[in-house]
Amino acid sequence: MTQYSYFPGCSMSSTGLTYKLSIDYVCGKIGLSLHEIPGWNCCGATCAHSKSRLTALALTARNLALAEREGLHLDVAVACASCYSRMKHTVYEARRDETVRRQLEDIIEMPYRAEADVLSFLDIFAQPEVMRACKEKMYRCLKGLRVACYYGCLTARPVEVTEASSTEEPMEMDRIVELTGATAVDWAFKTECCGASHQVDAPKQARPLLDRIYQNAVANGAQAIVTACPLCNLNLDMREAEREAAAGRKWGLPVYQFTQLLALCMGASAKEAGLPKHYYPALGLMEQYLKKEV
């Protein structure tokens, strides 16, 4: 199986723990090796580029240059959608404009050739050979379960940077999740914004963004939401009970990372898949649907 340089990002060892646990589990099973970039730093997320464009580019260029310095010549796997977006921006700018690339080298005081591509875990798991490898390792399934695949904004847009197959109706996660036998429902909010950090610094204005995601998922028959980003997942999972109380109705949607579903079907225990760490109860639905494949 293939290997990648790996940029986990700041949240993977804390609020993104369920993503980390399940990625590690699945990669271990299918023999996909991830080489963590030594000495990596924060990508700056949405904050750096709202203050200084060059700082935002340089912070990620340093990580990509550190990966190049390893001499492994591997593409870079990125867990968080925001880190992914920032890194793709840097590769895009550096390849497009030689002056920018040289400026970045001056700032980070390291050579940076912009050779490696940046991939999200959705990009990686949507590859036919990885999907095949996953399928081979699955002996349990989630037949009958209906889920809404939530991609979020930054894996999709801006399209010239992300090179996404579709900015409104991507299908990669749907296909990956259907490996488990679950049904990915057709719904309208795949790439709508979860509010990201505005859930902290502008909560009153940002909370309705979550409400309409839950509402649309339920309206289209989903029993759970599936994500591919630590922050989208945190926003949707942690704040759901609070939003139910505010709306005076029950959405009843556990929020999983797509890798958790894969891990469970490959034999991970609830604990190994990180299910007890969820804020919104996530165990019951899996106990109901997870079965030995016949």
Add this chain to the structure above:
Amino acid sequence: MDKLLNQVKGKALAEKIADEAGVKLHECYQCGKCSAGCPMAASMDLMPRQIVQCMKLGMMTEVLKSRSIWLCASCHICADRCPHDINLPGLMEGARMEARRRNCIGVPEVEKFTEIFMGDVKAFGRNQEVVMEGLYNVTSGHLMQDMEYVPHMLVHKIVKPTIRVTAESAAVAELIDRAERLEAENANLSAEQRKGS
């Protein structure tokens, strides 16, 4: 600020922001698709399309004083659906930088969060979610915000009271200083070029 930004100066500033975002303001024909799709529009005082229109007319006081430029979540739905591919998030971002330069902070919490986040990166090379949320709550006055989730995070070892530092965090701090310095130099250079032309 009102006096400083008369229409002539406002137009020049709008052009500068548009240039940096790679936008030709006259291409916007006010179809409103940006505002229809914007998830934050319900809380904005100027609709995204009004931001572009104000910039076209040199009404930069209105733009820089708006809350909209701080509430934009950079989700890029507007630019994606725009028939002219107008980089509206780039305009929002540029306007926010100009507003900050004039100490005109439409939504102080957003600025506070950005400050604390970048302070974290500069000090440790990485973002410390625990430190960040704590500092944010204390300095923004929203002391108890999200505190109800802390017991769950501690019980399930989602956050730990330790700080993770990047191996060469000093190099990261220096990098940020160099980038900001270079950006300031570039800005001066292009300002002179604009004056010359």
